[in-house]
Amino acid sequence: MTSDVWLPFHADEIDGLPEGLNYHFWDGDQQFPADPADCAFYVVPYMKPPAVSQRPMSEMTSVRAVQTLSAGVDHVLPSLRFLRPGVQLCNARGVHEASTAELTLTLILASLRGIPGFVRGQDKEEWGSGFYPALADKTVLIVGYGSIGSAIEDRLAPFELARVARVARSERTTARGPVHPLTELPSLLPEADVVVLSTPLTDSTRGLVNADFLSRMKDGALLVNVARGPVVDTKALLAELERGRITAALDVTDPEPLPKGHPLWHAPGVLISPHVGGPTSAFLPRAKRLLVDQLNRFVNREPLRNVVLTTGA
Numbered sequence: 280m281t282s283d284v285w286l287p288f289h290a291d292e293i294d295g296l297p298e299g300l301n302y303h304f305w306d307g308d309q310q311f312p313a314d315p316a317d318c319a320f321y322v323v324p325y326m327k328p329p330a331v332s333q334r335p336m337s338e339m340t341s342v343r344a345v346q347t348l349s350a351g352v353d354h355v356l357p358s359l360r361f362l363r364p365g366v367q368l369c370n371a372r373g374v375h376e377a378s379t380a381e382l383t384l385t386l387i388l389a390s391l392r393g394i395p396g397f398v399r400g401q402d403k404e405e406w407g408s409g410f411y412p413a414l415a416d417k418t419v420l421i422v423g424y425g426s427i428g429s430a431i432e433d434r435l436a437p438f439e440l441a442r443v444a445r446v447a448r449s450e451r452t453t454a455r456g457p458v459h460p461l462t463e464l465p466s467l468l469p470e471a472d473v474v475v476l477s478t479p480l481t482d483s484t485r486g487l488v489n490a491d492f493l494s495r496m497k498d499g500a501l502l503v504n505v506a507r508g509p510v511v512d513t514k515a516l517l518a519e520l521e522r523g524r525i526t527a528a529l530d531v532t533d534p535e536p537l538p539k540g541h542p543l544w545h546a547p548g549v550l551i552s553p554h555v556g557g558p559t560s561a562f563l564p565r566a567k568r569l570l571v572d573q574l575n576r577f578v579n580r581e582p583l584r585n586v587v588l589t590t591g592a
Contacts, residue, residue: 282319284574285312285335287348288567295571297578307331315339320577322346322570323355326558333358342366344583346573348566349557350375350427351507352587353480364591369573372585374565376430379477379556383505384434386528387473388414390501390550415439420471422446422487423478423506424458431475444471448483461487468495473503480507490515493525501526505556508533513543520546530556 283301286293290302300320303312307324315338323332325348336345336358345362346369347355359368389395391412400407417440421428424447432443432455443455444467450460459467461483468474474496478484488502488511496502496519504511508531519525526548535554537543544551569584576583 283313283317284320284322285318286322286570287324288570293567293571295575297575299578300574305335311335316341318342320344320346320574323348325349325562325566326554329354329357337361344369344573344577346570347371348374348569350379350425351479353507359588359590362590366590367583368587368590369583369585370587371566371569372426374562374569375557376426377565378559378561379427379505380430380434381559382530382552382556383431383475383477383503386503386505386530386550386552387419387475387501390503390526390528391473395550414473416441417472418442418444418470419473419475420444420446420467421475421477422464423476423484424453425477425479427505428475428477429453431477442470447478464492465495468492469497471497471500473501476502476504476506476510478506478510480509485509486512488512488516490518493519496525498524499526501528503528505530507531508535517542517546520548523547526550528552530554 283303285303285305287306289304290296305312307327315335318339319341321339321342323345332354339362342362344367345355348371350370350372352368352370391414393411396407415438419435419440421431421443424445428445435443445456445458446461446464446467447458448461451458476488486509490512493515502525511533513533516527520527528550530552531554532543532551537551543549573583
């Protein structure tokens with residue numbers, strides 16, 4: 280029996296897909312391309328609301344693998360309870376590292392060097408010269424040291440930093456130095472000039488950046504969020520921004536999209552980009568390579584890559 284595969288790209292646009300599978304294009308449209316009960320491999324549409332991504336999952340009684348095209352999987356987790364035991368959930372490790380790391384450096388440099396103010400000054404034909412902070416000699420703390428956190432440090436390497444500190448769920452040692460456990464955050468925060476959030480959204484990281492976290496950051500520090508909006512308590516962040524004690528550069532917000540009239544838009548010292556860490560020209564070729572590899576493994580009954588969890592395990 281032929282296995283159905285749901286793809287958010289047309290199969291004829293992806294070179295190297297294995298034969299013997301029945302490919303269906305679905306990118307979140309209201310109408311399903313086939314019976315969800317026949318789907319064996321579900322590739323979740325990219326950058327769609329969770330309600331869209333999860334909509335067919337309760338009917339996918341034959342699915343054996345769910346593949347996201349994002350590093351995070353929080354947008355599909357609630358519907359895993361509908362799936363039978365043994366379904367593998369895979370993320371897109373290897374797809375977004377370059378783009379997200381690039382944006383992280385962009386946000387850091389733009390914030391420190393006052394680029395938003397220069398743009399506003401150009402609009403007004405004002406010459407606002409002066410001294411601005413440099414990234415050189417700063418201490419950067421990366422909270423969430425997976426593949427994206429590591430890629431961010433790769434891009435930081437040429438900037439003559441004083442120190443990079445790394446934090447992840449569990450303690451370990453890397454070629455670049457130690458990775459501290461989350462329990463050591465309170466002692467690391469006061470030393471950091473720049474705090475970068477690249478952690479997945481989980482029960483333990485939701486609201487991680489709360490009033491206590493922010494109060495431990497040094498005066499004048501920069502908070503950069505390229506993780507998920509709910510990792511940060513927006514109300515607590517606004518309080519610190521309004522005081523002018525810290526600054527922030529946010530690619531993700533809570534709520535998201537940030538609605539018109541929200542106070543975060545015009546809070547002092549904040550730079551906001553509209554969740555563009557992943558969707559760049561680098562996304563499509565990397566996403567296609569991942570899918571070709573995964574589906575060839577699927578057909579040949581080889582272990583899938585990037586398995587985050589298995590239902591019922």
